Amino acid sequence: MDEELYSLQFPIEHKMFYIDLKSNANGTYLKISEKSGGRRHNVLIPGPGLPQLLDALKSAMQILDAHSGPGK
Numbered sequence: 857m858d859e860e861l862y863s864l865q866f867p868i869e870h871k872m873f874y875i876d877l878k879s880n881a882n883g884t885y886l887k888i889s890e891k892s893g894g895r896r897h898n899v900l901i902p903g904p905g906l907p908q909l910l911d912a913l914k915s916a917m918q919i920l921d922a923h924s925g926p927g928k
Contacts, residue, residue, distance in 0.1 A: 862877035876890040884903035
């Protein structure tokens, strides 16, 4: 059975998002889930890939900020 190390849930618009950091015999992983309209979709990211994911999210945020800054 997987051990839950961290869990967070939050709504965005009409969807509920879940972030779960888990561990099992194969290692640690991050599970990102989206629940909308009674359906749930999951993405699993192995623990060693989390720094790459964080870098990608930071880059996406920089682009978002540039496109939604003052006067836009």
